[in-house]
Amino acid sequence: xxxxxxxxxxxxxxxxxxxxxxxxxxxxxxxxxxxxxxxxxxxxxxxxxxxxxxxxxxxxxxxxxxxxxxxxxxxxxxxxxxxxxxxxxxxxxxxxxxxxxxxxxxxxxxxxxxxxxxxxxxxxxxxxxxxxxxxxxxxxxxxxxxxxxxxxxxxxxxxxxxxxxxxxxxxxxxxxxxxxxxxxxxxxxxxxxxxxxxxxxxxxxxxxxxxxxxxxxxxxxxxxxxxxxxxxxxxxxxxxxxxxxxxxxxxxxxxxxxxxxxxxxxxxxxxxxxxxxxxxxxxxxxxxxxxxxxxxxxxxxxxxxxxxxxxxxxxxxxxxxxxxxxxxxxxxxxxxxxxxxxxxxxxxxxxxxxxxxxxxxxxxxxxxxxxxxxxxxxxxxxxxxxxxxxxxxxxxxxxxxxxxxxxxxxxxxxxxxxxxxxxxxxxxxxxxxxxxxxxxxxxxxxxxxxxxxxxxxxxxxxxxxxxxxxxxxxxxxxxxxxxxxxxxxxxxxxxxxxxxxxxxxxxxxxxxxxxxxxxxxxxxxxxxxxxxxxxxxxxxxxxxxxxxxxxxxxxxxxxxxxxxxxxxxxxxxxxxxxxxxxxxxxxxxxxxxxxxxxxxxxxxxxxxxxxxxxxxxxxxxxxxxxxxxxxxxxxxxxxxxxxxxxxxxxxxxxxxxxxxxxxxxxxxxxxxxxxxxxxxxxxxxxxxxxxxxxxxxxxxxxxxxxxxxxxxxxxxxxxxxxxxxxxxxxxxxxxxxxxxxxxxxxxxxxxxxxxxxxxxxxxxxxxxxxxxxxxxxxxxxxxxxxxxxxxxxxxxxxxxxxxxxxxxxx
DNA sequence: CGGAGCGGGATTTTT
DNA sequence: TCCCGCTCCG
Numbered sequence: 115x116x117x118x119x120x121x122x123x124x125x126x127x128x129x130x131x132x133x134x135x136x137x138x139x140x141x142x143x144x145x146x147x148x149x150x151x152x153x154x155x156x157x158x159x160x161x162x163x164x165x166x167x168x169x170x171x172x173x174x175x176x177x178x179x180x181x182x183x184x185x186x187x188x189x190x191x192x193x194x195x196x197x198x199x200x201x202x203x204x205x206x207x208x209x210x211x212x213x214x215x216x217x218x219x220x221x222x223x224x225x226x227x228x229x230x231x232x233x234x235x236x237x238x239x240x241x242x243x244x245x246x247x248x249x250x251x252x253x254x255x256x257x258x259x260x261x262x263x264x265x266x267x268x269x270x271x272x273x274x275x276x277x278x279x280x281x282x283x284x285x286x287x288x289x290x291x292x293x294x295x296x297x298x299x300x301x302x303x304x305x306x307x308x309x310x311x312x313x314x315x316x317x318x319x320x321x322x323x324x325x326x327x328x329x330x331x332x333x334x335x336x337x338x339x340x341x342x343x344x345x346x347x348x349x350x351x352x353x354x355x356x357x358x359x360x361x362x363x364x365x366x367x368x369x370x371x372x373x374x375x376x377x378x379x380x381x382x383x384x385x386x387x388x389x390x391x392x393x394x395x396x397x398x399x400x401x402x403x404x405x406x407x408x409x410x411x412x413x414x415x416x417x418x419x420x421x422x423x424x425x426x427x428x429x430x431x432x433x434x435x436x437x438x439x440x441x442x443x444x445x446x447x448x449x450x451x452x453x454x455x456x457x458x459x460x461x462x463x464x465x466x467x468x469x470x471x472x473x474x475x476x477x478x479x480x481x482x483x484x485x486x487x488x489x490x491x492x493x494x495x496x497x498x499x500x501x502x503x504x505x506x507x508x509x510x511x512x513x514x515x516x517x518x519x520x521x522x523x524x525x526x527x528x529x530x531x532x533x534x535x536x537x538x539x540x541x542x543x544x545x546x547x548x549x550x551x552x553x554x555x556x557x558x559x560x561x562x563x564x565x566x567x568x569x570x571x572x573x574x575x576x577x578x579x580x581x582x583x584x585x586x587x588x589x590x591x592x593x594x595x596x597x598x599x600x601x602x603x604x605x606x607x608x609x610x611x612x613x614x615x616x617x618x619x620x621x622x623x624x625x626x627x628x629x630x631x632x633x634x635x636x637x638x639x640x641x642x643x644x645x646x647x648x649x650x651x652x653x654x655x656x657x658x659x660x661x662x663x664x665x666x667x668x669x670x671x672x673x674x675x676x677x678x679x680x681x682x683x684x685x686x687x688x689x690x691x692x693x694x695x696x697x698x699x700x701x702x703x704x705x706x707x708x709x710x711x712x713x714x715x716x717x718x719x720x721x722x723x724x725x726x727x728x729x730x731x732x733x734x735x736x737x738x739x740x741x742x743x744x745x746x747x748x749x750x751x752x753x754x755x756x757x758x759x760x761x762x763x764x765x766x767x768x769x770x771x772x773x774x775x776x777x778x779x780x781x782x783x784x785x786x787x788x789x790x791x792x793x794x795x796x797x798x799x800x801x802x803x804x805x806x807x808x809x810x811x812x813x814x815x816x817x818x819x820x821x822x823x824x825x826x827x828x829x830x831x832x833x834x835x836x837x838x839x840x841x842x843x844x845x846x847x848x849x850x851x852x853x854x855x856x857x858x859x860x861x862x863x864x865x866x867x868x869x870x871x872x873x874x875x876x877x878x879x880x881x882x883x884x885x886x887x888x889x890x891x892x893x894x895x896x897x898x899x900x901x902x903x904x905x906x907x908x909x910x911x912x913x914x915x916x917x918x919x920x921x922x923x924x
Numbered sequence: 925c926g927g928a929g930c931g932g933g934a935t936t937t938t939t
Numbered sequence: 940t941c942c943c944g945c946t947c948c949g
Binding site for chain 3 (some may be wrong): 308309538791793794795
Binding site (some may be wrong): 235236237263264265266287289290309364365366368369400433434436437535536537538558561592595597598599600601710711728729730731749752753754755770792793794 | 925926932933934935936937938939
């Protein structure tokens with residue numbers, strides 16, 4: 115038993131250590147010998163008619179991945195029919211089960227690769243899964259077209275049926291940044307006090323509604339009126355309208371709109387239900403209401419049979435409640451899917467006995483859990499250590515010293531991690547490590563595609579490829595600074611809004627008139643020309659070269675070259691990296707799609723370094739030695755979690771502590787400080803109540819000032835009784851909105867370009883007295899469609915657009 | 925238009 | 940205390 119678990123460990127480590135270069139490295143994985151995973155593995159004769167025998171016939175050489183599993187894992191892999199819930203504790207071989215299960219289904223010939231739906235939460239998880247499947251079964255893993263994140267798979271489906279959701283199949287996916295800008299516009303238009311109700315707050319609300327599967331019309335009335343002076347719901351509706359006009363979807367829409375399509379189009383749903391013979395879900399405890407509803411629909415068998423749905427997760431590691439994940443989904447599984455088989459994986463292959471005992475004891479204090487107890491056949495090892503320090507400064511110093519000590523014992527720095535509750539804690543460690551000259555890396559900073567320069571560059575590409583992309587246009591119209599500021603943009607904006615046309619379209623009309631100052635007009639005209647020229651090169655020039663050209667000719671790269679800061683260098687590097695990465699895609703469109711959904715910051719660099727990251731960021735990772743600083747009341751458990759979510763919040767914090775402890779293979783070191791600076795003020799702190807949740811017999815206490823915190827009374831969750839499952843999309847308003855499209859009376863457009871649009875003719879005639887916001891009163895001299903030549907009383911003769919003037923009585 | 929100066933807010937984060 | 944975003948002024 116021990117021998118096998120060592121084998122498995124070796125297998126896991128090896129996979130994890132293999133660097134991901136990006137792009138398509140399935141090739142590499144496919145040629146590598148699957149037995150590499152199991153050094154010292156001794157083959158067993160294939161059972162007649164068994165998997166090995168079958169697989170051998172189809173492929174050669176075929177690994178017998180089944181016999182490398184423990185009995186529970188094996189049961190989870192071989193129970194392919196009917197609903198299965200695999201409760202996989204930390205370090206019990208969860209990914210191994212998922213990948214082996216897929217390999218098994220394929221090897222048995224029960225389904226073809228494209229008939230398996232395998233869903234993950236992160237791109238990283240999806241990528242790893244694909245690699246590991248390829249390692250098991252070879253190149254046929256390539257056919258797994260439906261292995262991906264909830265969002266990626268939803269996007270794929272949504273593009274196919276976009277028109278059913280009031281979108282065109284080339285819709286843009288907005289990120290948080292775009293969302294904010296859009297919301298700000300709406301808030302301003304609605305006269306909402308942006309100090310009282312920030313775009314961030316509203317975005318959070320909308321996101322929450324979407325996570326719960328609620329379209330604007332389904333938001334409970336009380337809730338819709340509880341925000342933004344009673345306009346919360348209305349703003350959500352307006353926001354959705356604007357998205358449709360922009361032919362755009364935000365992350366929440368990807369799922370919500372797909373769900374809506376499934377609900378309203380039984381034929382479409384049926385098609386997917388028949389397509390997916392087997393469904394697998396990773397990290398099921400992290401699913402939210404929409405994802406749950408989405409899955410439940412897809413899993414339903416058209417013949418009324420039981421769904422072949424396999425969900426893998428760990429209720430004890432559910433730490434994303436604050437962003438909509440609902441632990442109840444996993445707790446309810448057996449009720450949701452009658453006849454479900456629940457398999458517990460409790461044999462841990464990662465940590466030593468004391469660490470496991472400490473973690474198990476800690477998490478046992480939670481009540482909302484299915485319950486499982488991890489065990490190991492391995493050695494007891496060192497007891498987790500709990501130490502008290504005077505303040506956060508001493509904490510950083512002591513941890514620094516301990517790491518140097520480990521370093522002297524040849525402990526690799528790659529195997530050391532510091533896991534903090536909140537990112538402000540990182541700074542103290544960084545400062546200390548810089549003084550010590552201890553190499554470190556901070557994991558989970560801004561992602562590659564979220565960086566300023568990358569977002570700017572992408573906005574240029576979006577404007578080129580999708581001229582109707584207003585948000586992109588707004589972003590770069592004055593970046594680099596070209597003198598097209600707020601005032602000029604406002605004019606373009608006003609016109610576009612009034613005519614309901616995209617900004618670029620509006621700009622094109624405006625440069626023909628004198629609404630804008632001469633200087634701005636010529637700058638804008640030049641910019642529009644640039645975009646036209648670049649657009650004409652799509653399909654001609656290879657897209658990565660075109661991108662480079664755009665960044666050069668727009669002056670964007672120069673803009674950073676001129677800024678001689680150390681930061682600017684890095685930004686230029688990132689831009690180069692962006693262009694380089696484009697080569698892997700067939701065309702600009704494919705690249706933009708990838709980027710909005712998938713791109714990760716994958717900065718692999720040499721040299722061993724200590725990792726500093728948040729506890730959230732550490733989920734799924736493991737280290738030889740883990741430092742857990744800041745176990746103090748108010749910080750961990752975090753006060754806000756307690757205040758906002760009461761007991762549920764506390765339990766989630768405790769799960770976070772559990773995740774932290776279980777990241778350690780051999781050494782876990784917990785710290786609490788008695789003084790900590792919070793918002794600039796030094797405060798005396800109390801040791802975390804989680805310290806008292808640890809079993810004395812399995813913990814080594816270096817110093818303890820005792821913890822005397824009592825449990826306060828926690829506010830009850832405000833929306834405890836909201837029911838997401840009663841949501842419907844058949845309200846008259848929603849239907850109308852879908853049928854007519856946003857606003858219902860926009861101009862006729864194709865791909866965002868206006869086909870026909872005319873201002874009512876005859877509205878103005880020569881001799882009319884008019885008033886212009888900027889030029890004041892004047893008389894119409896001549897009319898040319900929507901363009902008016904006007905003799906202004908003060909400003910003289912100007913060519914302006916009719917929509918900017920008002921008729922005044924003579 | 926863009927820089928300086930002021931006030932408010934300050935968990936966790938993926939897609 | 941520190942950082943970001945907004946406002947005001949040159």
